[in-house]
Structures are given as structure tokens and as C-alpha cells.
Amino acid sequence: MNLIERLSKLDRRIIFLLVALAVIIPMLVPLNLPVDITKPVKNVYQKIESLPEGSVVLISTDYDPGSEAELYPATEAVIEHCFHKNLKIYMMGLWPAGSELGNVALNQIAQIYNKKYGEDYINVGYRPGGAIMLLSLGRNFADVIKVDYQGVPIDSFPLGKKVKSAKDLGLVMTFSAGDPGILHWIIYFHARYGIPICGATTAIMAPQQYAYLSSGQLVGLLGGLKGAAEYETLVNKKGRGLRGMDAQSIVHLLLVGFIVLGNVILVYQRRKK
Amino acid sequence: MKTIIPLIIVFACGFYMLITFFIPARFAQASSQTLQNWYLGVIAFFVFIGIFNLIRINVDKIQRRLRDWQYSFILLFFLGVMLGAGFIGGRDSRIFLYFFENFQVPLGATMFSLLAFFVASASFRAFRAKTPEATLLLIAAVVVMIGRIPIGYLIWHGFPDLVEWIMQVPNTAAKRGILFGIDLGLISMALRVLLGIERSYMGGARE
Numbered sequence: 001m002n003l004i005e006r007l008s009k010l011d012r013r014i015i016f017l018l019v020a021l022a023v024i025i026p027m028l029v030p031l032n033l034p035v036d037i038t039k040p041v042k043n044v045y046q047k048i049e050s051l052p053e054g055s056v057v058l059i060s061t062d063y064d065p066g067s068e069a070e071l072y073p074a075t076e077a078v079i080e081h082c083f084h085k086n087l088k089i090y091m092m093g094l095w096p097a098g099s100e101l102g103n104v105a106l107n108q109i110a111q112i113y114n115k116k117y118g119e120d121y122i123n124v125g126y127r128p129g130g131a132i133m134l135l136s137l138g139r140n141f142a143d144v145i146k147v148d149y150q151g152v153p154i155d156s157f158p159l160g161k162k163v164k165s166a167k168d169l170g171l172v173m174t175f176s177a178g179d180p181g182i183l184h185w186i187i188y189f190h191a192r193y194g195i196p197i198c199g200a201t202t203a204i205m206a207p208q209q210y211a212y213l214s215s216g217q218l219v220g221l222l223g224g225l226k227g228a229a230e231y232e233t234l235v236n237k238k239g240r241g242l243r244g245m246d247a248q249s250i251v252h253l254l255l256v257g258f259i260v261l262g263n264v265i266l267v268y269q270r271r272k273k
Numbered sequence: 274m275k276t277i278i279p280l281i282i283v284f285a286c287g288f289y290m291l292i293t294f295f296i297p298a299r300f301a302q303a304s305s306q307t308l309q310n311w312y313l314g315v316i317a318f319f320v321f322i323g324i325f326n327l328i329r330i331n332v333d334k335i336q337r338r339l340r341d342w343q344y345s346f347i348l349l350f351f352l353g354v355m356l357g358a359g360f361i362g363g364r365d366s367r368i369f370l371y372f373f374e375n376f377q378v379p380l381g382a383t384m385f386s387l388l389a390f391f392v393a394s395a396s397f398r399a400f401r402a403k404t405p406e407a408t409l410l411l412i413a414a415v416v417v418m419i420g421r422i423p424i425g426y427l428i429w430h431g432f433p434d435l436v437e438w439i440m441q442v443p444n445t446a447a448k449r450g451i452l453f454g455i456d457l458g459l460i461s462m463a464l465r466v467l468l469g470i471e472r473s474y475m476g477g478a479r480e
Contacts (some may be wrong), residue, residue, distance in 0.1 A: 012394045019393045033423030036433045063383025097381070100364065100373055107365075125364075128320070129313045136309050139302065144313075150363060203421075210445045211452060226421050249422040251389065256415050258397040263411075266401050 008265045015258070026246035033246055040213055041129075041230040042197045044204040045081070047171060047182045053086045055170030056163055060185065061102030062094040063177035067202050068101060072230035073174045073241035074200040075105050078173055081235045083113040089121040090169070092145075094133070094180045099126040099149065100199055102175075118157030125149030130180030131188050138166045150186030166193045175200045182209065186217050200227060280469040289465040327352070351376070415440055 063071045082089050093099030101140025103123050124145050127133050136144045142164045154160035172195050176182035182199040190197045196219050212218040228241030293305035331345035358369040401410035418438030419425040465471035
């Protein structure tokens with residue numbers, strides 16, 4: 001049996017082992033590869049930069065722990081940028097666990113920037129209902145959100161008093177891993193009420209958003225971990241996004257290698273027949 | 274009557290919501306908001322139904338000692354722990370956050386991470402250029418995979434721009450076509466439901 005025939009019967013456990021090594025080794029020995037900045041990511045950064053001090057950014061964490069590895073670094077980077085620019089953050093989540101993940105990031109970063117709950121940031125927690133929730137929010141924001149995530153009346157906070165309608169928001173930034181998520185924000189919140197939307201999505205969802213980017217319905221996009229790494233580069237913060245890019249680079253190369261090898265075997269087998 | 278009454282409710286509510294979408298008058302908007310609030314109330318109630326159903330199914334599994342019943346026990350135990358921690362200490366309590374950050378987050382991430390191993394195995398066995406169309410798709414996939422990583426940028430500085438072009442032109446064209454198809458399908462399905470042609474949501478009963 002020659003080499004190609006042996007490779008065609010490669011045990012999948014060897015493939016699993018190679019993938020594990022491709023992830024672990026770059027984590028232990030960082031390569032610090034430079035990250036190029038793409039236009040959709042630059043657009044998010046420029047949009048936040050263009051907001052006047054004190055503007056309110058609604059951050060919606062529409063994901064769960066399954067997508068945490070891809071979206072949490074982006075969440076941290078954007079929150080940090082907003083606080084650095086002295087913008088107010090109004091957080092909510094269309095997914096139950098997303099609101100919790102967002103809350104962890106928000107509280108940690110708020111401490112670093114000495115931001116005060118209720119004045120500089122607020123979290124209104126998980127809001128079920130998807131599309132209907134967003135339509136109701138756009139129509140009558142104050143009527144839908146009456147308490148924060150701990151059940152405290154929203155009007156008892158200065159930031160709660162400030163946001164009475166969707167028009168009081170400078171930007172919506174959604175971190176989205178599926179349904180309900182970025183598409184709902186674009187279709188029901190931007191299209192109907194004209195609020196600018198930026199998004200961060202898992203890499204697998206990113207290609208679908210390009211239709212909305214080119215139409216201008218989506219201002220900017222952070223696609224997957226690469227988007228987070230690009231944003232971390234822009235805000236000069238070395239976080240999990242940039243650290244993860246080394247491992248992702250090696251795994252991508254490994255996958256390309258597997259694809260090439262698989263096709264070499266295919267050609268060989270066809271010729272043999 | 275069991276079919277006619279639900280059909281009338283669906284027809285009346287559906288068309289009313291459709292019409293009020295285009296009428297900015299105060300009464301129309303307020304009444305449509307009321308219907309939406311009812312919907313939100315019903316959705317919130319689904320959470321309780323979900324929890325109740327989860328408990329019922331898993332208790333049954335434990336009682337009948339069905340296959341892997343031990344996992345049901347672990348699930349119910351931690352459901353109780355998280356509910357208890359949330360109700361007693363609140364969502365910012367140390368115990369709630371401890372379990373959330375050290376159990377739920379890593380477990381969720383692990384489940385999703387397993388995909389990487391299966392994709393790697395599939396890339397070796399299934400991503401084959403058997404037809405010209407498959408070859409084209411494979412080449413585009415390889416270019417995007419290399420162009421989306423920093424090493425791609427180091428290999429050739431033009432890779433990221435090429436990837437952006439693939440995303441903005443062929444990808445967007447294909448996605449738009451698919452989206453139009455889906456949306457037309459959704460509109461026709463919505464009309465079928467409103468007009469009572471499609472009744473499978475009622476369990477397929479016909480009068």
C-alpha cells in the first residue's frame with residue numbers, strides 16, 4: 001500500500017489530534033500575527049467615533065455561551081470603545097443567556113472606567129418576543145421597558161429618564177448569533193424607525209449581512225473572531241480576539257491542507273480506475 | 274365550529290395588524306400595540322411552559338430508568354441550583370455568577386467548539402471537487418479561508434481585498450437571490466394562513 005492509499009484511510013482521530021494541536025500550540029506560543037482592517041469593521045469604529053459625547057448606544061447581546069468565544073471579545077472591545085468616548089450604554093438581550101454575558105462584560109469594564117450604573121450605563125436584561133418586541137420598542141420605548149434587569153423602575157435612573165423613545169438612541173449595536181438577532185434589528189428597527197444599526201455576528205452569519213451592508217441598512221459589521229480582532233486593533237486593546245487569531249490562522253491552514261490532500265487522493269483514485 | 278372560530282380569529286387579527294402597519298392614526302397604533310403586548314405576555318408565559326415541560330420529561334425519564342437517566346438527574350439538579358441561586362441571591366450574586374461563568378459558559382462553548390473537529394474531518398473526506406460547480410465553490414472557500422486570517426495577509430497583501438470582493442459581489446448576489454426567494458415564500462405562506470388555506474398550525478384538522 002503506497003502513501004496516498006494509506007492517507008485515504010486516515011483515522012479521523014489523527015485529524016482530531018492535529019486540530020487540537022493547531023489550537024493549543026499557538027495559544028501557548030503566540031505568533032502575534034498582524035491583523036489587516038476591513039471596511040465593514042472600520043465603519044463600526046468610525047460610526048462610534050462620530051457620535052457626540054453623551055450619546056446613547058443600545059447594545060443588544062443576542063447570543064449564548066455557544067457563541068461566546070466569537071462574540072464576547074467583540075462585546076468587550078465595543079463596550080470599551082463606548083466608555084472611552086464617554087458614550088452612555090443601554091444594554092439588553094434578545095437571548096436569555098446573552099443578557100447575562102453582556103452584564104458580566106459591562107460591569108467589569110465599567111469598573112475600569114469608573115462608570116456609574118444608572119447614569120453612564122444600564123442593563124434592562126432579557127427581553128423576549130423577538131420581532132414583536134422590537135416593533136413595540138420602536139413604537140413606544142418607555143411603555144415597553146419599565147424596569148431594569150433587577151426589577152428596579154427605569155425612571156429612577158438618570159439614563160432611564162433620558163431614553164424615552166427610539167429616537168433618543170444614537171446607535172444600536174447588536175451582537176448576534178442567530179434568530180432573533182441582527183436581521184430583526186435591521187428589518188423592524190432600522191427600516192421602520194430609521195435608527196442606525198451596526199452588528200457583530202458569528203463568522204458563519206457574516207456573508208448574509210453583506211446584502212444589508214451594501215444597501216446601507218447596516219452601517220458596519222464585525223464578522224466572527226476576525227472582526228473582534230480587527231476592532232481590538234483599532235481600539236488598541238489586545239484581548240481574546242487578537243490572541244485567538246493565531247490559533248484560527250493555523251487551523252484554517254490545516255483545513256486548507258486537508259481539502260487539498262482530500263482532492264489529491266480523489267484525483268489519484270480516479271486515475272487508478 | 275372548532276375550525277371556523279380559530280380561522281376567523283386568525284383572519285381578523287392578521288389583517289388588522291397588516292392594515293394598522295400602514296395607518297399612523299393614534300387609535301390604530303394604540304390598538305395594534307395592545308395586541309402586540311398580549312403577544313409578549315404569551316411569549317413570557319412560554320418560558321414557564323418550557324421549564325414545566327423540561328421537568329416533566331426528565332422526571333419521567335428518571336422514574337422509568339430510561340437510557341442515560343443519570344444525565345436527566347444532573348440537569349434537574351443544576352436547574353434547581355441555578356433557579357435557587359437566582360431567586361435567593363439575585364443575578365449579581367456570587368454563587369449565580371460562579372455557576373454561570375464556570376459551568377454554563379464553558380459547557381456551551383465546548384459544545385460549539387466540537388464543530389471544529391467535525392468540520393476538519395469533513396474537509397478531508399467530503400469537500401471534493403467532483404464537478405466544475407463544486408470546484409468553483411471549493412476554490413472560493415479556500416481563498417476566503419486564507420484571506421480571512423492574518424497569515425493570508427502576510428502571504429499576499431491583496432488577499433483581504435479579494436475576499437471582500439467575493440463577499441460583496443458574488444456572495445451578495447447569491448444571497449440576495451436566496452433572500453428574495455425566501456421572502457416571496459414567506460409572503461405567500463402568510464397569505465395562505467390568513468385566508469385559511471394553510472391550516473397545518475391547527476393540527477391539520479379540516480371541517
